[in-house]
Amino acid sequence: MNNLDKQYQDLLNDILHKGVSKDDRTGTGTYSVFGRQIRHNMKDGFPLLTTKKMAWKTLITELLWFLKGDTHIKFLLDHNCHIWDGDAYAAYRKSVETHYEKGGDVADKKQFIEEVKRGQDKDWGELGPVYGKQWRGWFNYDSNVEPVYVDQIQKLIDGIKENPDSRRHMVNAWNVGELDKMVLPPCHYGFQCYVRDGKYLSLMWNQRSVDTFLGLPFNIASYGLLLMMIAKECDLIPDELIGNFGDVHLYKNHVEQAIEQTKREPYTLPDVAIKSNINFKAAMKRDLDKIIWEDFVLLGYQYHPTIKAKLSN
Numbered sequence: 001m002n003n004l005d006k007q008y009q010d011l012l013n014d015i016l017h018k019g020v021s022k023d024d025r026t027g028t029g030t031y032s033v034f035g036r037q038i039r040h041n042m043k044d045g046f047p048l049l050t051t052k053k054m055a056w057k058t059l060i061t062e063l064l065w066f067l068k069g070d071t072h073i074k075f076l077l078d079h080n081c082h083i084w085d086g087d088a089y090a091a092y093r094k095s096v097e098t099h100y101e102k103g104g105d106v107a108d109k110k111q112f113i114e115e116v117k118r119g120q121d122k123d124w125g126e127l128g129p130v131y132g133k134q135w136r137g138w139f140n141y142d143s144n145v146e147p148v149y150v151d152q153i154q155k156l157i158d159g160i161k162e163n164p165d166s167r168r169h170m171v172n173a174w175n176v177g178e179l180d181k182m183v184l185p186p187c188h189y190g191f192q193c194y195v196r197d198g199k200y201l202s203l204m205w206n207q208r209s210v211d212t213f214l215g216l217p218f219n220i221a222s223y224g225l226l227l228m229m230i231a232k233e234c235d236l237i238p239d240e241l242i243g244n245f246g247d248v249h250l251y252k253n254h255v256e257q258a259i260e261q262t263k264r265e266p267y268t269l270p271d272v273a274i275k276s277n278i279n280f281k282a283a284m285k286r287d288l289d290k291i292i293w294e295d296f297v298l299l300g301y302q303y304h305p306t307i308k309a310k311l312s313n
Contacts, residue, residue: 004040005051005266008217011036012258015212015250022249026312030249036210037245038220042238045269047224048298049217051261053306058083060293063222067153069136073125077117079293083218085113086313088125091183095123128182134173156193160234164195187211188219193230200239203227208246213254213261213309219243225272225296232274257309270301 019031040047048054061081068075073088089109096106107115116125129139138150152171159169170193173186191205205223210216224241231238250258275295 001044002050002266002269003044004038004047004220004269005049007038007040008049008220009051009262009266011038011212011216011248012250012262015248016255016258016262019250024249024251024312026251028312029252031252031255032247032249034247035245036248038243040220040224040241042224042227042241046221046272046298047241048221048270048272048301050267050269050301050303051264052217053303054217054221056298056301057081057293059218059221060225060296062218063225064291064293066132066135069132071127071130071133072122073127074116074119077113077125084127085109086311087183088116088127089113090313091127092124127184129175129178130182130184131173131186134175134178134186135171138172138175139178157230157233160193160195160201160230160236164198169193169195187215188223191223191226195236196239199237201227201231201234201236202240202242203230204242204244206244206246210245210248211312212248212250213258214311216243216245228272228274251309251312253312254309257307260307264304267302267304268300271299273297273299 014036015031015033019033022030022032024030048056057079058081061076061079062083065075065081073084076082076084089112092112093106112124115121133139135153136151138152140148140150156169156171159166170190172190174189179185187209188205188207191203194202194204196202203223203226205219207219210219220241220243223243224238227238227241230236273296275297
């Protein structure tokens with residue numbers, strides 16, 4: 001039974017009927033509720049929504065980018081993933097206009113993307129110490145000692161293997177000391193893993209800000225895939241996926257699209273197979289160039305048509 005799409009549709013209806021009007025940093029405006037949760041048992045299928053077509057390659061590419069510890073959009077662009085284009089361009093404009101006091105030569109977005117692809121100016125396309133940096137190289141600094149970088153993903157995997165019953169299997173992206181260096185502070189700011197009966201692995205992530213129509217479906221599937229990857233590396237069975245949400249909102253220019261999606265009848269959830277030849281031990285040491293999106297095989301995915309909506313940056 002596909003309870004995931006139903007939960008998601010209920011959440012859309014909740015915002016549509018109970019959401020309060022709020023301003024936001026993008027100037028678009030939202031309808032918002034606070035404090036919600038989604039739970040999914042992985043034995044019921046892979047958590048990829050069926051009430052609209054999801055961009056499977058794009059969400060895998062972004063997750064691999066996080067796990068590489070990368071914070072530059074060139075890898076994403078090289079794989080035709082454009083999720084972070086708007087934020088990178090906004091950061092570029094802010095930097096150039098500040099430098100030239102708004103009198104300099106500012107490239108348009110298309111020119112900017114082409115320059116990033118060429119890779120001539122390494123600063124163009126850099127997002128600061130966002131997710132990947134915090135996951136794979138959390139910066140600890142004490143003026144009396146040398147800087148220390150902590151690989152949280154590796155520590156998580158080592159901890160699960162060595163002490164599965166620990167309550168400290170956590171990864172955090174909300175590094176207060178580096179928030180002002182990030183293009184965008186983390187929306188999904190941390191996750192925790194839990195081992196049951198020595199053989200089942202669950203994952204719960206926390207999210208301060210939820211773009212419910214465009215962002216949340218990606219977050220659900222991305223953390224579902226991350227759960228599968230960690231479980232495979234630790235020789236465990238994926239169990240429960242849980243999302244805890246703070247400000248859960250619909251942008252005002254997504255209302256018609258959300259209403260359309262709530263009317264659709266869900267299909268059965270698909271399955272995902274991870275190719276057995278993937279070397280996860282190497283991958284978790286950042287050798288992710290050998291892992292490609294084709295290594296994750298989507299099986300039996302039946303879906304409704306895509307619903308287009310504008311991303312607010």
